[in-house]
Amino acid sequence: MNPSSKPTTELDVIRVSLFRFDPETEAEPRYESYEVPHVPRMRVMDVLDYIHETLAVDFGYRWLCGSKKCGTCAVTVNGTPKLACWEEAEPVMTIEPLNSLPIIRDLVVSRDPHQDGLAKLQPLIVRTEPYSGFPEPLSATDMAPSYHLRDCIQCLACHSVCPVLQQPDTGFGGPAQLVALAELALDPRDGADRATIAEEVTKVFKCVSCYECERVCPTHIPIVGEAIEPLKRLVYRRGKAAGAQRARVFLDVVKVHGHANPTKVAVKTKGVRLADLGLAARMVRRGKIKLGDAFLKRPAAGAAALRNTLEASEDSE
């Protein structure tokens, strides 16, 4: 953190550079500067309220509960998405809307991409077994896998920093949808084919495992470990999806060679494509890969013991 941005008790004003944009009437966004009298323990939302009430009545922002429940007030503060209702104001703030969502006006973004995505997930528990009557015999152990996921308030902070969602046309559902899907998939009452939805609708294997979503989650959900990876495991057990195929090939290569061999994994996952030949030729020239690696099946010395160990643990779920 820049030392100048640390809160101090003697602070007089908070300096805000505020993102302003009305796509219906303006060609480009602009940033307007405001000075807001500092009050101890002031939240970002208090700053926005002050600006709205006294300096710029036409300024658009959104909130509902003001207490970290509704998930509607997330904005980007100095580059990081935060809940305006929950974070203390910093002495100097650039406040912008969330990334990767269409802007309606100023800090208000459209939640439609997320809502539309959710609607495609069969977002209800789908019972395939008869209802056993109330109270349903559910134990804490039954519900444990989805326990943390129930803290999601759908504020879309994670959506806003996901680097895959910032790329064009990937079809990736993103972390917020995957958390919602995993909550259902890991619910013992649910019987829908969540593996197919995870693979075909959310394209879960396009996650790059960067953990940016976890970094900004205001409710500290272990999104990668408790939502995305359990969904990948569901797909792996069911299907022939490319991502699952890569995992299967990777494990087979380690069992044979005693270690991974990226060339062999790549070739066995997607075959030899013309487009890859330039890259392959470069890597061969620098001695990074050997052509034989892609095709030879040389069991490594000592690999048998490793293989037995891996095989004893791979079918545990």
Next chain:
Amino acid sequence: MSKKYAYFPGCSAKGTCRELDMSTHVVAKLFGIELVELENPGCTGAREFRAISELLHLTANGRILALAEQLGLDLAAVCDTCLLNLMETNQRLKSDAAALEAVNKVLAQEKLSYAGGVDVKHFLWVLTEDLGVEALRASVVRPLRGLRVAPFYGCHIQRPESVFDTSSDETPALDRLIQTLGGEVVCYDGASKCCGFHVVTVEEDISVRMAGGHLSNAKTEGAQCIVTPCPLCHTVFDSFQPQMEKQRQQPFGIPVLHVAQLVGLAVGLTPEEMGLARHWVGSDDIVAHLGGASV
């Protein structure tokens, strides 16, 4: 002062990035750090074992930890993704008795077991923390004076927060290393972001676009090279740099160095000892820059 570690190179350092393994050994020797390479250690599973079964992930990593424990040594890794797999497993096995029991039950068939007695470190931390920046500074014979180095940390040495404590305002180890060696740290948008390696085999375009953006930002800020503690990030930035140039219609020509190679430049190793010729993007310009700046 002898420092000894169990060494887990990982698949890149033994394959596509053998220059990482080479230069790490040369630098370790120079500083009296003994690296005992584990025998048939297997694989941490990259992001793949975790997508198959949790027990497979824990067992593959627990096996490596058990092998290090057998030697009575802490474990040093040179790949961010291996580091996270090993650290996360270690944390789990040290705190979850049922998980430890399940892993040890499988490891018993190889007469192995883990008791939680190993610490896992990146070789970067071995240099900056265990050896210390003073010892590093004392060995610099060719300061990286005027060399603008862009750090690229990689995701799995800084996230998730449940494994890596990043709450302090301390300068990141990689930045401290660059400064200690006399180089200038390039600040750019992208240093702590993702290179996309883990989808590159099936979704090359995503990775090339993501990493190309970071490279472009580093170039705009005047970077003469990138240094990364992760061979997977290295592979994306080096081997895929021509794809990024094509996609962005922008020439880069930015060499990408491993941590041990950056140290090697400053402590006077030859390009051959560091295996610089094994990179796709040549490092001649920065070697020449330092030749001019040497004392």
